[in-house]
Amino acid sequence: MAITETKSDSFKTRGEFAEVLHHLVRDPLGLTGLIIVSLIFTAAIFADWIVPYDPIALNIKDRMQGPSMNHLMGTDQLGRDTLSRVIMGGRIALQVALPTIGGAITIGVLLGMIAGFGPRWLDNLIILFFDTVRSFPTVMFALAVVALVGPSLTTVIFVIMMTSIPTYGRVVRTQTLTLRNSEFILAERSMGASVGRILAVHILPNVLGPLAVLAAMDIPTVVGLEAGLSFLGMGVKPPTPSWGSILNDGYSLIRNTPWIIIAGGVPLILTTLGFTFLGEALRDVVDPKLRGRR
């Protein structure tokens, strides 16, 4: 969060950012979330050093084992260590989630500001676009696109990004609309400040707080979607481990061993919990008014 120079009223200084952190840590929910999220990031970043085995190395004679001292979460049908695959899968999850959300926020902010500040017809057009994108069930849209260009991480990122744009765009638009007619903006305008300047200096900093909350809450959705697509064989390519492809292996072998499904699902649930707790706590700090919205 690199907000250095701003005249507006949110996140003014580094000190305030530290205060947010302070609030987070004091809230047990926020603290739990923060710990889980840090663990996930640490595991993903240092995955190469943490994994007990090469996550793609085959060992066919040890296939489909239950948990043991050698393999804490057992092995899959190719004898690969499930724990190592789960850890590596965390990296994939974040590799998808971060650029997806980054991209969606960027485009969402742009479109939202244009909609909020631009002429009425443009606003209507953008809203129509948002509503249209939101109106097909995400998974069906994703399936169609993946079938079009073939399964890959890039495709997954693109698809999920497209479907997340409206979420951010709408929030930014609302905020922009509210601020647009506020006295200090009107004053700035009358003093001849350019629209670009107003947007960048006054409006952007004001929407960052809500956006951060939304982003934290959105990460689980994105991670879940990636896993879902990989579960359907439309995400990562083998042998890359993803939580979804681990779950898919586990589903195929559900009558042989339950451990693969268990191991593939737990990190997804943890990620979801961690980010949601964090997002909830962040919301209480940043904008108590938003409480109760999904």
Place this chain on the structure above:
Amino acid sequence: MSKVNIEWTKMPIPRRRFLQGASALGLAAGAGAGFPISAWAEGSTLKSRTYADMRSLDPAFSQGVVDEEIHAPIYSKLIQYKPGREWGWQLDAAASVEQVDETHIKFSLRDDMGFTNGFGAMTAEDVKYSFERIIDDDLKSTNKPDWGPLDHVEVTGEREGVIVLKNAFQPLWSITLPYITGNIVSKKAFEEAGGKIETSAVAASGPYMHKSWEPKQKTTLVRNPDWKGEKAAFDEIQIFHIDDEKTAEIAFEAGELDFTRVSLASLDRLKSSPPEDSTVDEFPSLYYAWVGMNVENDKLKNKKLRQAIQHVIDVPSIMEAAYFGVAKPSTGIIAPGLAGHREASLVPAAQDLAKAQELLDESGAAGTKLAIDVLNKQANVTAAQIIQANLSQIGIELEVRLHEGATFWTLGDKSAGDQWKNVELLLNRFSMTPDPYYATAWFTCEQVGVWNWERICIDEFDKLHEAAQAEGDAGKRDAMYRRAQDLMEETGAYKFLTHEATPVIYRNSVKPALRPDGLPLLRYFAKA
């Protein structure tokens, strides 16, 4: 459907037994008495399962085994497959069938065969109509190739006729007559329906008749009350359309099925602890899976590289991990039990790393990056990952490209643009009927860019394929098909994987009648 008005003779004469011709399989002549069905009961239902939904009730538009499983109980044929562990046929609607010479097959019909819904007795005209409509260009039957060189059917009497071929055709006895194209329909009924039917039946000629179809769920057959042959064993047969084998197993264990194929993954578990009152049995399968290489691809033009890949792929580990140790490595495209099966392949199934490395060094293609196209199914994806690991042992990086069915089946298709040029390695699997001609048919020069995606074109192979389908001498025919597979393998473009396996499970209250490859012949199922 309910109105029944049958005029055919009510004078059943004992079925004569005829031993005519040889079945094309090189086995002892396979004709014999009908499968004895003594046990039957009123109020009984057989619940079976197919992996896909029914497409059509018209044999001309039958889509392979799925539709045939439904057609076989409701339409009679001159001859039927004989249930058992060895391929053979037995008489059905025919009282006799006799191969007069290479191109003439004389038949006479039983006089107690007829059609439901008042369409009367089965005559030689019906046989003529049923067979000739398949090769009629206007009808556009997808099954035309199976009728091979049929010229016409000559009607010589009310219930007698001669099938006239353009040239000798051995698969007649193993595919054409006892399978999809052998179904006999009522000429009158079909003509009244406009020459073809869709998903509602017009007249049955078998022990069962079609009752209802619930799309994506099940097809129900009921006992044909007018059937004069040996009484059908069940009042009703329900055929559930369940694509996933795991799902089918769960359904079986819940008592919702009496017979189903099960997954290879579950075989061990089911064998060691079978559900109550049920039996697990294993049959070989005719399918053939292999790794193919596109010889016209820029990278794979290099024969030594192809041979290195042949030697580095370790089929035994694929059998272990992708086929759960249930299937065995294959030696070619023709399964054991059929003419032309090879005892051993030229390239051993197991990996020979030293040899592979040596070939790779000679090829000068070290460090090549390749891709394998794979249909998105668990066994294939697992196998592809082993091949990926195998190739990495000689420093070849292999990308696994997953495809859905619709995309996969157009990859090598020349009519779909230039994409065939990008095909490198392919994990492929073809279905098969019990005659070797059906295997070699897809690898000829004419098939390049149609189904021959390795794009191998060998003159000698094509000649062998042509000659072998007419060859009457079983020994010679066998040698021809073996040679044909040697030729394929020598190109370096094929690594044969497996014929898979067909594990089945059935309730002990049912006596299943299965083909040697484990597929059900529902009309012969009985009560135990």
Place this chain on the structure above:
Amino acid sequence: MLKYVGKRLALAAVIAALSVTLLFIIIHLIPGDPARTMLGPRATPELIADLQLRMGLDQPLPVQILIFFGNMLSGDLGMDMFSNRPVATIVFEQLPHTLALIFASIIWSAVLGIFLGCFSAVRRNSLADRLTGVLAVSFIAAPAFVIALYSLLFFAVELRWFPAIGAGEPGDIGDQLWHLVLPSFAIGLSWVGYIARLVRASMLEIMGEGHIRTARAFGLPEKWITYRYALRLAILPTITVIGVGMGFLLSAAVFAEIVFARPGLGKLVIDSITTRNYPVVMGSVLVSTILFVASTTLSDIVNALLDPRIRQSS
């Protein structure tokens, strides 16, 4: 009010048309030939060409779209060339399964949500309230397909309490409901937290209000008051779930239908996308989209009726 309803309906129609057109374009850019898939390995090139002609695949894309919308307005969604049956028939065969699934999951989330919400509100700021709050958040976050897999694993495969697959015997309502329990639970769980929160917040708001105090003064039992109001309060959030959540519910239904091998719209879409069965893909997505847009619009209108403030602001 009428003007508002009219505007919403018009907008809904535009959105539905746009998204279907967009999907039509996307689908037609996908490589893969439905004619070939349909005819199978025995097909000759002539047969394939002939079928493409019959399927209208030789027409330019805009013409295909226009034809599609033209037919649609007359209630004709085209023919499924695979089975030669009308697409409308196929889609409406599957639709009830999905609707039942979604409806059952809304019931799950309403029942559990109201219970949790009341529980929290009555014991506000206690440890139990905090824990329930955490639980509610966790439910919101749980990915439906993981819940589906876990409940399949534990309740169907291991414990065998519920059937694992299918939609049950046609005509046997009890059996069909029995088959609905697990899949709808998996989908509904995510919305439990949402409803629980809204119920809790409204409860707290209202419990301080005059008429509750009056009720108390008349000596009505505390629980009776609580639950009566809770039920009334829960109506709005439940309706909102139908509106806001239809897209999510449909997406989750896709997974639930796959995991539990249930027939339904989601499974139909996946099957038809993988076989490039264009007419069926279009038909089923069209119906899903209309379902979504209609439920959003309806829930907006109902909300506006119940809460005049919304009407003013839009």
